[in-house]
Every structure is written in structure tokens, then in C-alpha cells.
Amino acid sequence: MARYFTEDHEWIDIEGDHATIGITDYAQEQLGDIVFVEVPESGTVLEKGADAAVVESVKAASDVYAPVSGEILEGNDALADEPALVNTSPEEDGWFFRMSLSDADELEGLMDAKEYKAFVDSL
Amino acid sequence: MSDDEKLPLDSWHRAQGGRMVSFAGYSMPIQYEGIMAEHLWTRESAGLFDVSHMGQLQLIGDDAAEALEAIVPGDISALKPGRVRYTLLLAEDGGILDDLMVTNTGKHLYLVVNGATKHDDIAYMRRHLPDSIGLNHLEGDALLALQGPKAAEALARIGIKPFKDGWPVPTELFFMQAGPFLWNDVPLGISRSGYTGEDGFEISVPADKAEALAQALVDQPEVKPIGLGARDSLRLEAGLPLYGHDIDDRTTPIEADLGFALSKRRREAADFPAASKILSQREHGAERKRVGLIIEGRQPVREGAAVVDDDGKEVGKVTSGGFSPSLGQPIAMAYVPAAQSELGSTITIEQRGKPFTGTVAAMPFVPHNYHRQPKL
The missing domain is CATH 2.40.30.110 (Aminomethyltransferase beta-barrel domains)
Incomplete structure (x- = not known):
């Protein structure tokens, strides 16, 4: 399994032609206490860069984008009852949604863990 | 680089782990450990807020209260020494230019106005107050707010003394009362007021002593530093409007549901800006x-x-x-x-x-x- 990262502070785990997407520890730290998450419905078809999910902290709302094109397979229902999972386990239990991958070439240009760390350190 | 001005406690906030953001032209801490935790801590214990960005002003002159009444709808003349009142700075059309606290110190009026509006407020007051009234901007003073059910307990422990023998100590103040005090020979102006809905105090302190005072307060087990984020969520729960957001120069006191700021004597005299419009709204609803x-x-x-x-x-x-x-x-x-x-x-x-x-x-x-x- 390969994990990629975007400059929007999302992580993407790839298994075959399926992707699991969430926000990074750095992102949850910046957002602060998460009080609400809206995940996309299964069957939604999204282009890379489209609004996929909404995450609300005490202070502000932020969009989570589809980092690749494809169809939503499932959203993480656990976040409806426990949005704080994004704070406590951003890169595991606090995943946002799974989607199919319609164009594997879109993974090129994403960062690996080392590149993402360097990117965050540069901010 | 940011053009934001630094407040006297800037480096202290950073040392406390504050995450600094730009607010009202100043670099200020939005949070330390997290908005939710800081909010709840203030509600159950006590929080220390740096509100030094706010404008602290003095109006000096025998007729300062009467003069100020030309531009606010509160009964300032009836404000006794040691008392604090919330009032509104009104434009000629009845719009709200700012909301502020006015204290009669016994010698002059002490005003606390919003940070983002203070320079406009000063200009407006200079235009509308007679030349015989002096207006000082206390730029050399910091302002701290200690808020929460354990604020009095913590404040009582740091050795603040009456300004003169026989005068009260801060914890003898009631809500919306104020007075002068001494802390290690440093003069403090303290009022029992705030912006969280909790019991608490606002403390005016010379800028070069602010850090020592802030440290003495957070050294008390009840007290943690609290950022702007929790300040906003606390005041929202308390139903208190935020200037520039919930009230501004396009809202009148009645529309803003701040009719309590129109004192009875002033309503009867109908002698504040846009009185006929505002009193008509009060009568018939906005x-x-x-x-x-x-x-x-x-x-x-x-x-x-x-x-x-x-x-x-x-x-x-x-x-x-x-x-x-x-x-x-x-x-x-x-x-x-x-x-x-x-x-x-x-x-x-x-x-x-x-x-x-x-x-x-x-x-x-x-x-x-x-x-x-x-x-x-």
C-alpha cells in the first residue's frame, strides 16, 4: 500500500484502484477542535479538485477536495457521531471517504511522506 | 513580513505556546492548547485574556459626562464614582459607531473602546466634544481580563493592595464597579466586568509591568492563558454582540436589541443622536x-x-x-x-x-x- 500527500494537506492511501482519503495530522492541528464533518455520499462522481467533504472546527469551515478523479465508494459514517476522531486519529480512524481511481496517472505529482514532511517544514 | 503591531505581551504569548494571528492590526494569540479546552476552562475555572489591543481613553474636564452625552444615549451624568456603564457611540443617523465601557474614576471618565475602531472613535470624539474636554489615549497601558468563576479566588492571592489605607481590595468590587489599586507599588485600574458572561475583572496595567502581572496570574493554579478563539465563543454563548459583526454603523440600538443602553432620563429628554428615529423604533419596533x-x-x-x-x-x-x-x-x-x-x-x-x-x-x-x- 502506498500513501501519498497533497499540498492541501490530504493523505491518500492507494490499494489497487481504490483510494482512502483523509486530512493530515498537520491539517487537524491547524484546524483545531473539529465539531462537524460532512462526507460525500456513495455513488457521487467527482473530478480531481472538486469539493468532496466539509470539515468544521469551532472557528471555521474548510473544504476537503477530491485529490483524484473517481466515484465515491463510501464515506466514514463514524465521523457523524464523533467528528473529534479527525483530531485524535487523523491518519487512521479519522479517514473521510473511499473512492475508486479513474486515472492512475493523477497520482503523479503527489508527494510521498518524505516530500510532504519537507513541504510542511517549509511552511 | 506582517505589518501587524506587536502588543506588550507579544513574546510572552509565544513563550506560553500561543498561536499568533493578525487581528485588528495586531499580532494576537488565537489559541494556546485549543479553543474548546480553553473555553471550558474559563467556564469552570479562570482564564487570562490579553485585550491590550482595545483602546483605553480618558475624558478630562468638569463637564466630561455632559459632553459625552451628546454622542451616547446613556445617563453618564448619573454615573457615580467607581461605577461602570456599557454604552454606545452613536452616529448622527443613529447607527452604532462603537460599543464601549465608561467608568467614572472620580477624577475623570475612563473609556474602553474596541481595538479596530479606536482611532475613528478618537477622531469622532474630538470633533463632537468641546475643546475644554481633554482626551487622552492611554497607549502606554496594557489591558488584561481575568474571567471565570475562580477569577476572584486567584486574584485575591497575588497581593493586590488598596490604593489607600481603608480603601477596598479588588474582590470587594461588585459587577460593574471599578477602582484604583496597587500591586508591588504598580498602579492598577481594575473593574469587575468582562466579555465572557462569567464573573471576572479587567485590569489596566502599565505596559512594562504587564508581563510580570500576567505571569503572576497564570502562576495561580486556577488560571490559564486564553486566546481570541475562546474569547469569541464565550461571548457568543453570553449573547454579547461583537462590534463590526453583530453591530455596526448600519444597525441602530433597537435593531441590535440593545435598548437597555438607552437610559430613562435620556429617553425622556430625547437628546441623543437620532433620538426621534431610535425612540420611534423603541415604541413601534424596528x-x-x-x-x-x-x-x-x-x-x-x-x-x-x-x-x-x-x-x-x-x-x-x-x-x-x-x-x-x-x-x-x-x-x-x-x-x-x-x-x-x-x-x-x-x-x-x-x-x-x-x-x-x-x-x-x-x-x-x-x-x-x-x-x-x-x-x-
Whole structure:
């Protein structure tokens, strides 16, 4: 399994032609206490860069984008009852949604863990 | 590089782990350990807020109270020494230029105005006050707020003395009273007031002593430093408007539901700016009103979201909105048409194309916990 990262502070785990997407520890730290998450419905078809999910902290709302094109397979229902999972386990239990991958070439240009760390350190 | 001005406690906030952001032209801490934890800590213990960005002014002159009454609707002449009053700086058309606290120190009036409006306020006051009234901007003083049910307990422990023998200590003040005190020979002006709905104090201190005082306070086990984020969620729960958001120069005191700031004597004299318009609104109601809303579900509505009618037409606006840490649900303030401003009215809000349902609720959302003087 390969994990990629975007400059929007999302992580993407790839298994075959399926992707699991969430926000990074750095992102949850910046957002602060998460009080609400809206995940996309299964069957939604999204282009890379489209609004996929909404995450609300005490202070502000932020969009989570589809980092690749494809169809939503499932959203993480656990976040409806426990949005704080994004704070406590951003890169595991606090995943946002799974989607199919319609164009594997879109993974090129994403960062690996080392590149993402360097990117965050540069901010 | 940022052009933000640094406040006297800038490096202290950073050393305390504060995350600094730009606010009202200053670099200020938005949070330390997290908004939710800081909010709840203030509600159950005590929080220390740096509000040195706010404007501290003195109006000096025998007729300062009468003169100020030309531009505010409160009975300032009746304000006794040692008493504090909330009032509104009004434009000629009745719009609110600022909201402020006025203290009669016995020697002069001491005003605390909003940081983002202080320079405009000073210019407006200079234009409207006679030359015989002196106006000082106390730029050399910092302002700290200690807020929460354990604020008095903590403040009592750091060795603040009466300004003169026989005068009171700070914890003898009641809500909306103020006085001068000494802390290690440093003069402090302390009022029992604040912006969280809790008991607490606002402390004016010379800038070069602010860090020592802040440290002495957070050294008390009850006290933690609290950022702007929790300051905003606390005041929203307390139903207190934020200038530039819930009130501004296009809202009148009646629309803003701040009619209590119109003192009886001033209403009878009808001698404040736009008195006939404002008193007519008071009598007959304004077309719109600021209300509190409890929002259904868990997703907050934010400032700028539209209040809509059954046809989807915009009839009002959300002016503050967020998640209430104490209630565990989203709350908001909004301007709604008068007909929908009754408690219990259902309000539809549209945000990013999505409808939300709100119910008009009494404010404060969380009961005030002030240390009021017992009524005799």
C-alpha cells in the first residue's frame, strides 16, 4: 500500500484502484477542535479538485477536495457521531471517504511522506 | 513580513505556546492548547485574556459626562464614582459607531473602546466634544481580563493592595464597579466586568509591568492563558454582540436589541443622536432585530449566511455563528424580520446552497454568572 500527500494537506492511501482519503495530522492541528464533518455520499462522481467533504472546527469551515478523479465508494459514517476522531486519529480512524481511481496517472505529482514532511517544514 | 503591531505581551504569548494571528492590526494569540479546552476552562475555572489591543481613553474636564452625552444615549451624568456603564457611540443617523465601557474614576471618565475602531472613535470624539474636554489615549497601558468563576479566588492571592489605607481590595468590587489599586507599588485600574458572561475583572496595567502581572496570574493554579478563539465563543454563548459583526454603523440600538443602553432620563429628554428615529423604533419596533438562534444538527452556520423566507429570498443575515462548547451544539446571532423575532420562531438559513433550521432562543445561551451587588 502506498500513501501519498497533497499540498492541501490530504493523505491518500492507494490499494489497487481504490483510494482512502483523509486530512493530515498537520491539517487537524491547524484546524483545531473539529465539531462537524460532512462526507460525500456513495455513488457521487467527482473530478480531481472538486469539493468532496466539509470539515468544521469551532472557528471555521474548510473544504476537503477530491485529490483524484473517481466515484465515491463510501464515506466514514463514524465521523457523524464523533467528528473529534479527525483530531485524535487523523491518519487512521479519522479517514473521510473511499473512492475508486479513474486515472492512475493523477497520482503523479503527489508527494510521498518524505516530500510532504519537507513541504510542511517549509511552511 | 506582517505589518501587524506587536502588543506588550507579544513574546510572552509565544513563550506560553500561543498561536499568533493578525487581528485588528495586531499580532494576537488565537489559541494556546485549543479553543474548546480553553473555553471550558474559563467556564469552570479562570482564564487570562490579553485585550491590550482595545483602546483605553480618558475624558478630562468638569463637564466630561455632559459632553459625552451628546454622542451616547446613556445617563453618564448619573454615573457615580467607581461605577461602570456599557454604552454606545452613536452616529448622527443613529447607527452604532462603537460599543464601549465608561467608568467614572472620580477624577475623570475612563473609556474602553474596541481595538479596530479606536482611532475613528478618537477622531469622532474630538470633533463632537468641546475643546475644554481633554482626551487622552492611554497607549502606554496594557489591558488584561481575568474571567471565570475562580477569577476572584486567584486574584485575591497575588497581593493586590488598596490604593489607600481603608480603601477596598479588588474582590470587594461588585459587577460593574471599578477602582484604583496597587500591586508591588504598580498602579492598577481594575473593574469587575468582562466579555465572557462569567464573573471576572479587567485590569489596566502599565505596559512594562504587564508581563510580570500576567505571569503572576497564570502562576495561580486556577488560571490559564486564553486566546481570541475562546474569547469569541464565550461571548457568543453570553449573547454579547461583537462590534463590526453583530453591530455596526448600519444597525441602530433597537435593531441590535440593545435598548437597555438607552437610559430613562435620556429617553425622556430625547437628546441623543437620532433620538426621534431610535425612540420611534423603541415604541413601534424596528423592521428587523438581532436574535439568538439554536441551529438544528451539528453543523454550524457562520457569519454571512443568509436568512431566507419561504420563497428562498434573503430577508436577513447571520452575523456570528459557531459551535457552542458549553452546549455541544451550534448557535448563532442573526438579524431577522420583526415578525420572526419572537422566541420559538423557526428561521431558515441558507449556507453554501444548503438549508439549515434555526429556532429563535433567549440570550444569553449560557446563563451569566456575574457577581452582582445584592439588592437591598
